[in-house]
Amino acid sequence: AQSVSQHNHHVILSEAASLELGCNYSYGGTVNLFWYVQYPGQHLQLLLKYFSGDPLVKGIKGFEAEFIKSKFSFNLRKPSVQWSDTAEYFCAVNAGDYKLSFGAGTTVTVRA
């Protein structure tokens, strides 16, 4: 069975700092990769996704993620965070069927 690991449980940083959240998955075949964000009190929203092609994908709100196949990783980055980026971030993997496997999530707190 596939699994998704997110390395950081809680990240605290100041505005304008750079953010990188780690995500590793265990699955040997072709995968589709996703990052979702959940702002306080809101539903899960798709930040970005990778299916194929350029391993560096750009999403909404200035986020990007890089797929490194050899490392089974799909890390999320943002060069300069804002207070409004405070949220819970989930990495998810799809292995060819319609199901999503989620990581445990990383809580990001941005201090003004």
Next chain:
Amino acid sequence: GAVVSQHPSWVICKSGTSVKIECRSLDFQATTMFWYRQFPKQSLMLMATSNEGSKATYEQGVEKDKFLINHASLTLSTLTVTSAHPEDSSFYICSISVAGEEWNEQFFGPGTRLTVL
């Protein structure tokens, strides 16, 4: 994107009672909906796939007689937690599947927090 609502947003019930949670797709016809549960500080775990007009498909380890799913229309799926116990306390989230060019994207509801006393 699609808008998904859930009702109620939170519910407290006594042990042994049944609780029904509704998931509505407000602007798409959803042939397929998904039900997840999320424990504190843990990931979303898929419970079942709900298909309009047919029986739900449950994930391994999920009791179908305890978590009854009904998908009677293209805009509504319900999850009934029967004879709820404290260990059923969790955050329940639904999503709908919308066909896209590369992927059937999932759009999520805001979730329902169930507390069983």
